[in-house]
Amino acid sequence: PTEEALAPAEEALAHAEEALVPLEEGLAPAEGAGVCTAEAAVEDVPKLSKRELKRQKQQQLWEAGLEERRQRRKERRKAQKEAIKEGLKSPPSKRRRDAESSGIAVAIDMSFEKYMKAWDLMKLVKQTQRCYSVNGRAARTLDFHLCSLDGETKEIFERRASGF
Numbered sequence: 001p002t003e004e005a006l007a008p009a010e011e012a013l014a015h016a017e018e019a020l021v022p023l024e025e026g027l028a029p030a031e032g033a034g035v036c037t038a039e040a041a042v043e044d045v046p047k048l049s050k051r052e053l054k055r056q057k058q059q060q061l062w063e064a065g066l067e068e069r070r071q072r073r074k075e076r077r078k079a080q081k082e083a084i085k086e087g088l089k090s091p092p093s094k095r096r097r098d099a100e101s102s103g104i105a106v107a108i109d110m111s112f113e114k115y116m117k118a119w120d121l122m123k124l125v126k127q128t129q130r131c132y133s134v135n136g137r138a139a140r141t142l143d144f145h146l147c148s149l150d151g152e153t154k155e156i157f158e159r160r161a162s163g164f
Contacts, residue, residue, distance in 0.1 A: 106145065129160065
């Protein structure tokens with residue numbers, strides 16, 4: 001087990017040891033009296049599987065590097081803006097106004113959210129946004145439709161892109 005996994009158990013053990021009251025010699029605890037032992041306190045802490053421990057560690061690492069990733073993203077954007085101002089790079093392409101419809105319709109059914117985890121929903125939203133974006137820049141666009149967009153998926157869409 002990793003140190004992060006043992007931390008809650010060690011904390012419970014420390015609290016249990018503080019709560020122990022030494023018995024005077026010759027006295028036995030009354031029946032039914034809750035004598036707290038360190039072993040009993042450790043048993044109360046839920047044991048996590050290796051997979052859960054791995055997930056927790058991965059989540060902590062992700063959150064620890066969040067600020068650094070934001071900073072790198074800001075610097076990258078700043079460098080791109082400067083390159084565009086200096087004429088070294090062309091500005092990103094916007095939606096094409098001269099695009100014509102290909103006559104092909106694509107419908108994505110979003111009603112399967114009850115079978116997905118939160119992570120899968122986020123990936124679905126990202127992929128859908130990317131498809132919409134690429135379709136908008138295409139010379140011949142598809143008729144793009146989202147069906148049954150409600151619930152948590154709709155909330156994620158609203159958070160990520162207002163006015164979608």
